[in-house]
Amino acid sequence: MSTPRTRRKDARPDEIRAAALALFAERGFAATRLDDVARRAGIAKGTIYLYFPTKEDLFRALVRQDLLPNLAALEQAAAAHSGPAPARLRDLLATMAARMDAPTAAIPRLILAESGNFPALARFYAEEVVARGLALLTRVIAAGVAAGEFRPIDPAAVAPLAVAPLVMALLWRGSIGRHVPATPGPETLLATHLDLLLRALAP
Amino acid sequence: MSTPRTRRKDARPDEIRAAALALFAERGFAATRLDDVARRAGIAKGTIYLYFPTKEDLFRALVRQDLLPNLAALEQAAAAHSGPAPARLRDLLATMAARMDAPTAAIPRLILAESGNFPALARFYAEEVVARGLALLTRVIAAGVAAGEFRPIDPAAVAPLAVAPLVMALLWRGSIGRHVPATPGPETLLATHLDLLLRALAP
Amino acid sequence: MSTPRTRRKDARPDEIRAAALALFAERGFAATRLDDVARRAGIAKGTIYLYFPTKEDLFRALVRQDLLPNLAALEQAAAAHSGPAPARLRDLLATMAARMDAPTAAIPRLILAESGNFPALARFYAEEVVARGLALLTRVIAAGVAAGEFRPIDPAAVAPLAVAPLVMALLWRGSIGRHVPATPGPETLLATHLDLLLRALAP
Amino acid sequence: MSTPRTRRKDARPDEIRAAALALFAERGFAATRLDDVARRAGIAKGTIYLYFPTKEDLFRALVRQDLLPNLAALEQAAAAHSGPAPARLRDLLATMAARMDAPTAAIPRLILAESGNFPALARFYAEEVVARGLALLTRVIAAGVAAGEFRPIDPAAVAPLAVAPLVMALLWRGSIGRHVPATPGPETLLATHLDLLLRALAP
DNA sequence: CATGAATGAGACTTCATTCAT
DNA sequence: TATGAATGAAGTCTCATTCAT
Numbered sequence: 141m142s143t144p145r146t147r148r149k150d151a152r153p154d155e156i157r158a159a160a161l162a163l164f165a166e167r168g169f170a171a172t173r174l175d176d177v178a179r180r181a182g183i184a185k186g187t188i189y190l191y192f193p194t195k196e197d198l199f200r201a202l203v204r205q206d207l208l209p210n211l212a213a214l215e216q217a218a219a220a221h222s223g224p225a226p227a228r229l230r231d232l233l234a235t236m237a238a239r240m241d242a243p244t245a246a247i248p249r250l251i252l253a254e255s256g257n258f259p260a261l262a263r264f265y266a267e268e269v270v271a272r273g274l275a276l277l278t279r280v281i282a283a284g285v286a287a288g289e290f291r292p293i294d295p296a297a298v299a300p301l302a303v304a305p306l307v308m309a310l311l312w313r314g315s316i317g318r319h320v321p322a323t324p325g326p327e328t329l330l331a332t333h334l335d336l337l338l339r340a341l342a343p
Numbered sequence: 344m345s346t347p348r349t350r351r352k353d354a355r356p357d358e359i360r361a362a363a364l365a366l367f368a369e370r371g372f373a374a375t376r377l378d379d380v381a382r383r384a385g386i387a388k389g390t391i392y393l394y395f396p397t398k399e400d401l402f403r404a405l406v407r408q409d410l411l412p413n414l415a416a417l418e419q420a421a422a423a424h425s426g427p428a429p430a431r432l433r434d435l436l437a438t439m440a441a442r443m444d445a446p447t448a449a450i451p452r453l454i455l456a457e458s459g460n461f462p463a464l465a466r467f468y469a470e471e472v473v474a475r476g477l478a479l480l481t482r483v484i485a486a487g488v489a490a491g492e493f494r495p496i497d498p499a500a501v502a503p504l505a506v507a508p509l510v511m512a513l514l515w516r517g518s519i520g521r522h523v524p525a526t527p528g529p530e531t532l533l534a535t536h537l538d539l540l541l542r543a544l545a546p
Numbered sequence: 547m548s549t550p551r552t553r554r555k556d557a558r559p560d561e562i563r564a565a566a567l568a569l570f571a572e573r574g575f576a577a578t579r580l581d582d583v584a585r586r587a588g589i590a591k592g593t594i595y596l597y598f599p600t601k602e603d604l605f606r607a608l609v610r611q612d613l614l615p616n617l618a619a620l621e622q623a624a625a626a627h628s629g630p631a632p633a634r635l636r637d638l639l640a641t642m643a644a645r646m647d648a649p650t651a652a653i654p655r656l657i658l659a660e661s662g663n664f665p666a667l668a669r670f671y672a673e674e675v676v677a678r679g680l681a682l683l684t685r686v687i688a689a690g691v692a693a694g695e696f697r698p699i700d701p702a703a704v705a706p707l708a709v710a711p712l713v714m715a716l717l718w719r720g721s722i723g724r725h726v727p728a729t730p731g732p733e734t735l736l737a738t739h740l741d742l743l744l745r746a747l748a749p
Numbered sequence: 750m751s752t753p754r755t756r757r758k759d760a761r762p763d764e765i766r767a768a769a770l771a772l773f774a775e776r777g778f779a780a781t782r783l784d785d786v787a788r789r790a791g792i793a794k795g796t797i798y799l800y801f802p803t804k805e806d807l808f809r810a811l812v813r814q815d816l817l818p819n820l821a822a823l824e825q826a827a828a829a830h831s832g833p834a835p836a837r838l839r840d841l842l843a844t845m846a847a848r849m850d851a852p853t854a855a856i857p858r859l860i861l862a863e864s865g866n867f868p869a870l871a872r873f874y875a876e877e878v879v880a881r882g883l884a885l886l887t888r889v890i891a892a893g894v895a896a897g898e899f900r901p902i903d904p905a906a907v908a909p910l911a912v913a914p915l916v917m918a919l920l921w922r923g924s925i926g927r928h929v930p931a932t933p934g935p936e937t938l939l940a941t942h943l944d945l946l947l948r949a950l951a952p
Numbered sequence: 953c954a955t956g957a958a959t960g961a962g963a964c965t966t967c968a969t970t971c972a973t
Numbered sequence: 974t975a976t977g978a979a980t981g982a983a984g985t986c987t988c989a990t991t992c993a994t
Contacts, residue, residue: 152974165459166459167459167460168371168373168456168457168459168460169373170371170372170373170374171373171459171460173966173967173968174967174968174969175967175968183975183976184975184976184977185968185969185976185977186969186970186971186975186976186977186978187974187975187976189968189969189970190974190975194968194969195967195968195969249455249456251518251519252452252455252456252514252518252519253371253452253455253456253457253518254371254456255518255519255521255522256368256369256370256371256374256518256521257370257371257374259522262518262519262521262522262523263522263523265519266519266522266523267523270519293535294535297527297531297532297535298535298539300508300511300532301508301532301535301536301539303511304507304508304510304511305503305504305507307507307511308503308507308510308511311455311514315454315455315456315458315459315465316454316455316458316465316468316469316473318458318459318465319458319462319465319466319469320465320466320469320470324500328500329500329503329504332496332497332500332501332504333504335543336501336504336539336540336543336544337539337543339542339543340538340539340540340542340543341539355957376983376984376985377984377985377986378984378985386958386959387958387959387960388959388960388985388986389958389959389960389961389986389987389988390957390958390959392985392986392987393957393958396986397985397986398984398985398986558978571865572865573865573866574777574779574862574863574865574866575779576777576778576779576780577779577865577866579962579963579964580963580964580965581963581964589979589980590979590980590981591964591965591980591981592965592966592967592979592980592981592982593978593979593980595964595965595966596977596978596979599965600964600965601963601964601965655861655862657924657925658858658861658862658920658924658925659777659858659861659862659863659924660777660862661924661925661927661928662774662775662776662777662780662924662927663776663777663780665928668924668925668927668928668929669928669929671925672925672928672929673929676925699941700941703933703937703938703941704941704945706914706917706938707914707938707941707942707945709917710913710914710916710917711909711910711913713913713917714909714912714913714916714917717861717920721860721861721862721864721865721871722860722861722864722871722874722875722879724864724865724871725864725868725871725872725875726871726872726875726876730906734906735906735909735910738902738903738906738907738910739910741949742907742910742945742946742949742950743945743949745948745949746944746945746946746948746949747945761953782987782988782989783988783989783990784988784989792954792955793954793955793956794955794956794989794990795954795955795956795957795990795991795992796953796954796955798989798990798991799953799954803989803990804988804989804990
């Protein structure tokens with residue numbers, strides 16, 4: 141009654157996933173009631189079961205469907221870039237940082253929290269998201285090393301260090317950071333990080 | 344009737360907290376049943392309630408009592424050190440990394456997961472643990488800057504970057520890392536991190 | 547799956563209250579399990595919570611909703627009556643006595659028993675039921691005094707004395723009386739009571 | 750530790766019964782925890798079990814031991830009296846009314862409340878207390894009838910009517926009356942009651 | 953005798969899931 | 974498809990009762 145009547149049936153699952161994600165992000169998986177998900181999605185509770193057989197399946201669908209597009213976009217952006225490696229690295233991290241307030245930013249934290257109860261999901265995330273993301277970074281760094289723009293160093297060892305501050309900021313903002321006043325903000329963090337990182341990698 | 348009634352009266356709360364921490368770490372707060380906590384602690388379910396009025400209180404007690412000693416130890420170790428700043432920084436991070444497998448290492452992840460449901464705990468952690476930890480690092484870096492061992496740079500901006508990889512490794516090992524085979528291990532990570540960081544800070 | 551899901555949706559709360567009243571009357575509030583209430587109402591335990599947030603709320607709803615209609619009926623009957631005061635008094639008490647076996651007759655006893663735990667309910671009963679009931683009687687007696695049918699006497703002082711035997715019989719029948727064989731029965735009691743009362747009030 | 754050290758061991762059960770009675774009177778049987786009884790009696794919880802095998806047994810002991818002395822005293826007082834029947838009746842009811850604030854005054858209400866769960870106690874009370882009390886009154890009234898001081902009437906039918914207002918006041922004071930402001934007080938009630946009753950019985 | 957820590961059955965309450973409409 | 978009333982398994986918490994000291 142509240143949502144527009146021009147609701148395409150196909151949008152239902154998306155709306156449900158979006159509602160679930162918002163609530164999972166706020167309270168966690170277990171503390172979120174399907175009743176609340178339904179209310180937020182503007183539908184009846186039973187309707188959820190027309191699209192997702194189980195609360196756990198809803199969570200799984202959410203992770204699998206809402207996460208990969210993000211990464212794919214990132215990969216395409218990186219592939220399209222053909223400048224010098226330092227600039228590419230800078231752009232890549234900046235793009236990541238820019239996504240920090242998207243709803244999907246809550247997913248990594250949810251996986252951290254629930255990996256004990258969803259091992260398959262943990263593996264999926266490790267292989268399909270983390271590994272691919274690191275590979276992406278690794279390629280850029282390796283290219284820089286090959287081009288002599290970075291000093292000789294193991295690119296695979298550097299990649300996780302390059303994202304670590306972003307990951308930390310991401311997790312913080314969605315959790316503890318919501319309950320403490322200030323917090324510097326990720327731009328400052330990113331600027332300092334790039335300053336240090338590029339200097340550390342300089343030949 | 345089968346197990347002895349009185350064992351180590353004073354140790355009870357500690358045993359309960361330890362059992363709860365282990366299970367919370369594995370499954371999360373909500374998915375852990377007090378029945379299981381009791382069984383793991385070798386006591387009856389009702390006994391928990393002699394020491395903790397509520398499951399939530401047990402969680403709170405756990406966080407507050409098991410976390411600060413760690414940090415205090417770190418602070419003392421840092422205070423006792425009086426070498427050159429780079430060495431002190433190296434030691435500090437190494438000490439942190441060495442604690443990564445302690446049971447209490449799961450607490451930060453639990454707080455990330457439950458901060459939405461325990462805002463006071465989130466604030467406590469931010470102020471009593473994170474702020475103090477960052478202050479510790481900031482002091483060491485500032486000392487290095489003052490002594491000309493590090494180039495002029497805002498120490499407070501560098502501190503979070505210095506711990507980020509350790510935090511990330513900590514979270515990873517307790518969650519996703521438990522479900523994927525290899526993962527390099529924190530020694531390599533730390534070595535590369537220190538290599539980069541100290542080079543980035545060199546005058 | 548065995549019993550029909552939807553029966554008489556609107557009747558549900560009434561059925562639940564009726565079942566609860568019967569069991570509370572038999573065993574008291576605390577000794578009655580919601581499981582039993584559900585079984586007696588022919589529903590599942592959880593269904594109760596669709597209509598009453600708490601066991602205590604069920605009790606409160608029961609008292610408040612099932613008691614006032616009784617009194618209202620009494621007040622209307624009294625208002626409709628326009629004969630001489632002695633006859634009106636006789637009718638009023640007879641009508642009260644006739645309700646002694648209704649399920650709601652257990653409510654006063656429950657309130658006596660639980661007033662310590664439900665002070666608000668005690669006040670509600672005192673003000674909305676007892677005070678109104680006594681006012682009703684007082685009006686009838688006062689009318690008799692004014693008409694010279696009764697001797698001059700404080701009507702408000704007589705009213706409680708006029709109901710006391712009925713109240714006593716009511717409480718007795720629902721409690722101790724269920725466990726001892728004979729007991730005269732309220733008709734005899736009422737007859738003697740009216741004989742004494744009307745003689746005592748005669749001018 | 751708080752009670753005087755000159756505590757005779759024999760007083761223990763009495764103290765326990767007194768503590769239990771006070772709490773049962775306030776909250777009812779079920780809502781009273783033995784922990785609280787112990788605390789009020791100034792002893793440890795386990796100690797109760799040295800004297801009473803069960804919470805129910807404590808309740809039973811309480812009723813049986815604390816009630817009969819009251820009645821016995823009443824019977825002796827009545828037997829000692831040898832004046833005219835109206836005066837004896839007046840004294841008898843006045844004596845009853847005077848006991849209305851004794852701790853044991855709560856017992857009848859408890860029996861009303863719990864008779865469903867303690868049928869044997871209900872029978873005990875009916876036979877040993879109510880029946881004897883009514884017999885006492887009946888004898889006095891019968892004597893009055895025989896002496897021509899009262900008009901010819903069935904004494905057994907009058908007896909319950911003679912106590913009803915006292916019983917009602919007793920129950921009220923211990924329950925609802927605790928939660929509403931004024932309430933006239935039993936002296937007025939008794940005065941009016943005796944006025945009516947003696948006039949109704951006059952030859 | 954007395955204690956009070958410990959027990960564990962049992963009650964209330966929640967909520968994922970089902971199903972008649 | 975969609976609904977939402979109904980279900981019942983499962984979890985938290987209470988408290989009468991026990992027993993080693």
